[in-house]
Amino acid sequence: MTTAGADRRPLEGPRFKATPASALLVLVIIVVAVIAAFPLAWMILTSLKTPQETMQVPPVWLPGAPNLDAYTQVAEVVSLGRSFLNSAVIAVVTTLAIIVTSLMAGYAFAKYEFRYKEALFALLIATMFLPPIVTLIPLYRITGYLGLNASLAGVIVPNLANAFGIFLMRQFIKGVPNELIEAARVDGASELRVLFQIVAPAVMPAIAALVLFAFVYHWNSYLWPLTVLQGSADQYPIVISLSRLLSYNRGAMNTGLVMAGATLAVLPPVLLFVILQRFFVDSVVSSGVKG
Structure with missing residues (x-):
């Protein structure tokens, strides 16, 4: 005979078992997600950099002092x-x-x-x-x-x-x-x-x-x-x-300005x-x- 407590027991879905195959699948998903999100993240971070930081080689990954100057400049150009x-x-x-x-x-x-x-x-x-x-x-x-x-x-x-x-x-x-x-x-x-x-x-x-x-x-x-x-x-x-914006200030190639416009769009x-x-x-x- 089924008890009332058993009747009220919540249904359990299939449990995720950690196996080498599942771990590899999760790793692949993470790598693909990072690759897909990287251009968007780079665009936003570059829009916050100074013109000097955008021109540095090797590139600067994170802005030293994030600022919104590029966004205000976009409004002046277009x-x-x-x-x-x-x-x-x-x-x-x-x-x-x-x-x-x-x-x-x-x-x-x-x-x-x-x-x-x-x-x-x-x-x-x-x-x-x-x-x-x-x-x-x-x-x-x-x-x-x-x-x-x-x-x-x-x-x-x-x-x-x-x-x-x-x-x-x-x-x-x-x-x-x-x-x-x-x-x-x-x-x-x-x-x-x-x-x-x-x-x-x-x-x-x-x-x-x-x-x-x-x-x-x-x-x-x-x-x-x-x-x-x-x-x-x-x-x-x-x-x-x-x-x-691609032709604006072509001599300096203000990448931050272009990235700010792309972020807004x-x-x-x-x-x-x-x-x-x-x-x-x-x-x-x-x-x-x-x-």
Whole structure:
């Protein structure tokens, strides 16, 4: 007979056994983590050094007297406020549009039956294998015909939909039970209400992962904005504006100034990842469980 105390005993998960193989695995993980984090740490530490320390050979690993002079100097060289606003507009608007279009198209491909569905989906997947440089000139000509060159709209409009986003949403939406969708339809819910109130919450980890991917990609985008915004320096995003630091004070090669600008530019994507990391991990685990 099972006692009450035994019933209340907490469940124990599998214990980690220290073996040579597990120790080697932990060592490899630590080495890989250090290698991945080293450029970020070096960038931040260099931004706090004096110009003399950044030019020393062999290099100085830690700043002798950390200071923020490079950060104040960056604000004098480039228009940080305007550039950050441009990057925010591009990244936020593009990301929101990608989420909406990916949800709608992914829902159609996952739950609707129509002619040539598989052929259209195969064509969509094929576009993922095209190098961006191949579509650069056609997109530039199209934005020119639409009168969108030299404007933020020209940067945003060609990226309102994303093939990878549609593929990702389709794969996750396929796992949403059809019975749940049919029950909502029987209750009189419209298709848009079903999509945004029933399906979207069920695939929230995938949406969070797509938000992270899309925001980081378009925040760091360089070639396309540079092509479209030629001659419109006031429209430049932060990544293009910071490229001016590479030529600033070229004789002294003020590395600390460049590193300070790079540190400022990387902060928004890092903060977004910190906020969404739980959902991002959930999406990876869910995709692994589903196979």
